Amino acid sequence: MKSVTPPLDASYWQQRYATGRDGWDAGAPTPPLRAYFDQIRTIAQPRILIPGAGRAYEAEYLHRAGFEQVFVADFAPEALGALAARVPDFPAGHLLQADFFGLSNEPPYDLIVEQTFFCALAPALRPAYAQQCARLLRPGGTLVGLLFDAPFAGATEPPFGGTPAEYRAYFAPYFAFRYFETATNSLGPRQGRELFICLKKN
Numbered sequence: 001m002k003s004v005t006p007p008l009d010a011s012y013w014q015q016r017y018a019t020g021r022d023g024w025d026a027g028a029p030t031p032p033l034r035a036y037f038d039q040i041r042t043i044a045q046p047r048i049l050i051p052g053a054g055r056a057y058e059a060e061y062l063h064r065a066g067f068e069q070v071f072v073a074d075f076a077p078e079a080l081g082a083l084a085a086r087v088p089d090f091p092a093g094h095l096l097q098a099d100f101f102g103l104s105n106e107p108p109y110d111l112i113v114e115q116t117f118f119c120a121l122a123p124a125l126r127p128a129y130a131q132q133c134a135r136l137l138r139p140g141g142t143l144v145g146l147l148f149d150a151p152f153a154g155a156t157e158p159p160f161g162g163t164p165a166e167y168r169a170y171f172a173p174y175f176a177f178r179y180f181e182t183a184t185n186s187l188g189p190r191q192g193r194e195l196f197i198c199l200k201k202n
């Protein structure tokens with residue numbers, strides 16, 4: 001893989017939103033995550049974090065479904081502003097304009113939702129991503145979401161791809177693998193090219 005050219009900071013991402021280079025934006029929660037959300041059954045309100053949330057359609061969906069403890073984190077203001085504009089009653093205190101790697105784990109989360117955030121990070125940060133997800137979750141908490149199962153060879157800007165074997169190595173120190181397979185209900189262009197993962201923190 002070639003080295004990453006631009007610094008992937010908040011202004012880089014803000015610029016991508018401003019110039020419409022946002023091909024990751026599905027305009028709705030993706031079918032695998034929607035199916036996962038629809039089967040969540042808990043009595044207590046789970047504390048849910050969506051990092052690198054972008055326009056955060058998952059947060060909107062969960063909020064409208066009655067989940068009250070949904071937090072979104074993104075360091076690009078465009079992303080959080082879009083959710084606030086679409087869903088005015090989404091709690092302002094749950095919009096975290098912050099770097100994922102600096103988020104607090106007090107109190108810890110029950111569930112973290114991954115959707116095209118891992119692939120947006122410089123690949124060198126992948127071990128730190130797995131470690132930070134583990135730090136943010138309570139023991140037994142869940143990391144659920146989608147990871148590209150495609151190499152995207154030669155990419156110098158996100159999305160960055162990878163392989164299941166590579167990803168397993170990052171998560172194995174902290175998580176039990178409940179599900180780690182090719183998603184069966186991906187969006188059209190992503191079919192056969194993404195893993196659905198459901199990992200339980202040790």
Ligand SMILES: C[S@@+](CC[C@H](N)C(=O)[O-])C[C@H]1O[C@@H](n2cnc3c(N)ncnc32)[C@H](O)[C@@H]1O
Nearest residue numbers: 013024052053054074075076099100115116120
């Ligand atoms: C490819 S977009 C995905 C957005 C959203 N998850 C989606 O699927 O539409 C990646 C997002 O991660 C955010 N991001 C990248 N690095 C971040 C970091 N270290 N902390 C917080 N947000 C970050 C970017 O601002 C951008 O909104």
